[in-house]
Amino acid sequence: MSDNPRRRSLTLRDVSEAAGVSEMTVSRVLRGRGDVSERTRAKVEAAARALGYVPNKIAGALASQRVNLVGVIVPSLSNLVFPEMLAGLQDGLEDTPLQPVVGATDYDPAKEERTLFEMLSWRPSGVVIAGLEHTAPARAMLAAAGVPVVEVMDVDGDPVDAAVGISHWRAGYQVGREIVARGYRRIGVIGTKVDGDHRARKRLEGVERALAEAGIGIAARADYAGVSGFGKGREMTAALLDGAPDLDFIFYTNDLTGAGGMLLCLERGLDVGEGIGLVGFNGFTLLDGLPRKLATVDSRRREAGQMAARIITGSWEFDGSDRRVELTPHFLAGDTMRTRPDSNEAG
Structure with a gap:
């Protein structure tokens, strides 16, 4: 496992010192037992929450005080990006005794916090969690978990x-540079209203920065709530084009909505690629076989899962203090963007 000095499990003593009560009192409060005043109970619970302390449900059951499970927390299992990451994680853990156990949060920070609390209470051997944005109590729990966290x-x-x-x-910025280099100027965006989808927000910010550097703004935008899919892409693209028929490019924050938009544009007889460019994001192979290959970005999800497994098992050594492994996304021009004038690409 990890030898990172930052990984130390909290104890009842840590909570008792923070709350100014005995360890026995802390134990009674956290187990929901004993005659403890509401004031004392509130002090203990507040101290435990601030420290990120999670009670150990297997205390005394195992000599190691750990189970051979890796807690995995993702926003959704219906969004294909997360099962692909999980497949990579499973690959990486294949020859180890560790097994992933998965919880989904529906992009709800409070639900993520509750799911993390329950998983850590069983003392897993590692935690894999999607994204870098969490509530303060969730970050405290992760910091105090005493195991590798990825x-x-x-x-x-x-x-x-x-x-x-x-x-x-940076992936979004690269897409924005490609849009500009291929001569598009009237840009529309179809994104999501999900507040917790920080990754979609960041890539859109990257696109907007690249466009702004070229003196181009977003001409039209439509956001949707709920699950991404072909139907949603068709619906949103129709609404966007009906309101702004002079658009010559649409950026979709997800491949599935992008594919639906592409089908809508083809049905309307639009010149997809030359007349109107389209790009999605994530590089879903399930879209292979559509009439056109949608331009997209391969976000390296499976590789991220495989690398997470190496970090959890301690087979990856970091070079220096920066414990981030940045994978390089692959831009795929497909058949829905013009050829760059400064290249010989075939699409």
Whole structure:
């Protein structure tokens, strides 16, 4: 496992000292037992929450005080990006005794906090959690977990322990530069209203920065709530084009909505690529076989899961104090963007 000196488990003594009560009182409060005043109970619970202390549900059951499980917390299992990361993690743990156990949070920070609390109470041997943005209590729990913690699929921020993934901001910036280089000027965006989808927000910010540097703004934008899919992409693209028919490019924060938008544009007889350019994000292989290959960015999800497994098992050594592993995203021009005038690409 990890030899990172920052990984030390908190004890009842830490909580008792912070709350100014005995360890026995702390134990009674956290187990929900004993005659403890509400004032004392509130003090203990506040101290435990501030420290990130999680009670040990297997105390005394195992000599190691750890189980051979890796707690994995992701925002969604219906969004294909997360199962692909999980497949990579499973690959990396294949020849070890460790097994992942998964919880989904629906992009809800409070639910993430509760899920993390429950998982840590069983004393897993490691934690893999999507993203770098968490509530203060969740970060405290991660910092006090006493095991390797890997925040995956994003490196734009300060990890609690270690992080692996792409920079979504830089990936978005690269897409923006490609849009400009290919001569598009009237840009529309179709994104998501989900507040917790920080990765989509960061890549859109990167796109906007690249466009702004070229003196180009976002001409039209539509946001949606709920699950991404072909139907949602068709619906949102129709609404966007009906309101701004002079657009010559649409950036989608997700491949599935982008694919639906592409089908809508083809049905309307639009010249996809030359007349109107389209790009998605994530590089979903399930879109292979559509009439056109959607331009996209491979966000290296499976590799992120594999690298997370190496960090959890201690087979990866960091070079220096920066415990981030930044993977390089792959821009794929597909068939829905013009050829760059300064290249010989075939799409």
